[in-house]
Amino acid sequence: MESKDLKQAGLKATVPRLKILKFLEESKVRHMSAEDVYKSLLDSGEEVGLATVYRVLTQFESAGLVTRHHFEGDHSIFELNDGEHHDHILCVKCGRVDEFVDDVIEARQAAIARENGYSMEDHSLYIFGICSDCQSKK
Amino acid sequence: MESKDLKQAGLKATVPRLKILKFLEESKVRHMSAEDVYKSLLDSGEEVGLATVYRVLTQFESAGLVTRHHFEGDHSIFELNDGEHHDHILCVKCGRVDEFVDDVIEARQAAIARENGYSMEDHSLYIFGICSDCQSKK
DNA sequence: CTAGAAATGAGAATCTTTCGCATTTAGATC
DNA sequence: GATCTAAATGCGAAAGATTCTCATTTCTAG
Numbered sequence: 001m002e003s004k005d006l007k008q009a010g011l012k013a014t015v016p017r018l019k020i021l022k023f024l025e026e027s028k029v030r031h032m033s034a035e036d037v038y039k040s041l042l043d044s045g046e047e048v049g050l051a052t053v054y055r056v057l058t059q060f061e062s063a064g065l066v067t068r069h070h071f072e073g074d075h076s077i078f079e080l081n082d083g084e085h086h087d088h089i090l091c092v093k094c095g096r097v098d099e100f101v102d103d104v105i106e107a108r109q110a111a112i113a114r115e116n117g118y119s120m121e122d123h124s125l126y127i128f129g130i131c132s133d134c135q136s137k138k
Numbered sequence: 139m140e141s142k143d144l145k146q147a148g149l150k151a152t153v154p155r156l157k158i159l160k161f162l163e164e165s166k167v168r169h170m171s172a173e174d175v176y177k178s179l180l181d182s183g184e185e186v187g188l189a190t191v192y193r194v195l196t197q198f199e200s201a202g203l204v205t206r207h208h209f210e211g212d213h214s215i216f217e218l219n220d221g222e223h224h225d226h227i228l229c230v231k232c233g234r235v236d237e238f239v240d241d242v243i244e245a246r247q248a249a250i251a252r253e254n255g256y257s258m259e260d261h262s263l264y265i266f267g268i269c270s271d272c273q274s275k276k
Numbered sequence: 277c278t279a280g281a282a283a284t285g286a287g288a289a290t291c292t293t294t295c296g297c298a299t300t301t302a303g304a305t306c
Numbered sequence: 307g308a309t310c311t312a313a314a315t316g317c318g319a320a321a322g323a324t325t326c327t328c329a330t331t332t333c334t335a336g
Contacts, residue, residue, distance in 0.1 A: 017185070068211075078230045089250065089254055093160050094274065100253075100254065102248055105242075105247070106245050108240055108246075109243070111269050112238055112240055115226060116236050116238065117273075118227055118229065118267060118268060119267050119268045120266070121230055121266045121267045122230075122266040123263070123265045123266060124248075124262070125263045126262050126263075127247055127258060128258070128259050128261060129257050129258040129259045129260075130257045131254075137266055
């Protein structure tokens with residue numbers, strides 16, 4: 001029963017929130033914009049207002065249920081948080097997204113923050129490149 | 139004569155482009171939005187259209203004269219390219235921005251791209267934290 | 277100096293996201 | 307289960323950033 005997740009997160013278990021959470025959990029696509037979520041829900045016959053999708057995703061972010069990315073800079077992309085932190089590597093040709101974790105980089109970031117007198121709160125790292133598929137298609 | 143820079147970059151040396159380039163070179167602030175550039179120019183009595191500022195900054199980016207950042211995700215921030223690549227560490231309280239270069243991270247990124255079958259084109263790394271000033275002000 | 281291509285400026289248009297507010301709903305209490 | 311109140315929703319309007327359109331101006335090659 002997913003409503004537990006919402007309650008735990010301090011959010012009332014409303015119909016729109018449950019729909020959105022369920023959709024994120026069941027979607028095979030891991031990275032989606034608010035518009036993507038909205039349209040996909042409409043397509044499956046689920047009525048939710050676009051403004052609500054934006055609001056709910058922002059609340060989910062605050063609650064730690066999803067992470068907001070700025071892959072391209074313009075619009076936000078959301079990803080369901082399932083466990084451990086990871087960074088992303090994206091193909092600039094086809095838009096493919098892969099995930100990775102690198103302890104060396106994680107450690108260096110913390111050290112750099114320290115060296116500069118900062119207490120680290122967060123970080124964002126994206127590697128852009130051309131994936132193997134797109135390289136061979138060249 | 140700055141018009142050389144523009145010619146080299148394959149851009150016609152027009153008045154607006156020269157004004158914007160000169161402004162970027164002389165500004166003590168290194169990171170600015172298009173709006174910032176526009177308003178600052180207006181304040182110094184230089185007439186340039188906002189649309190032109192956007193166009194020119196985008197052209198400068200393509201020409202490699204400036205780098206576009208997405209610090210906060212919504213609007214673009216531009217920085218004049220003066221030589222070596224560097225990454226950024228930002229204070230989430232006061233907006234301060236510091237720069238750093240870390241060879242270990244650079245090397246790991248290239249390795250990660252390779253391990254994932256990507257040819258690396260670019261990367262963006264931002265560390266978010268609280269700077270020393272803001273920590274003591276707490 | 278002149279012509280043609282490229283660039284500019286001003287405002288309209290677009291896109292993404294947020295806001296305002298009247299209506300509905302979750303969930304605590306009776 | 308009925309009731310109440312704060313919180314949430316949905317809609318359309320509004321906002322902010324950026325791009326587009328197109329008439330006018332300006333480079334720059336010849």
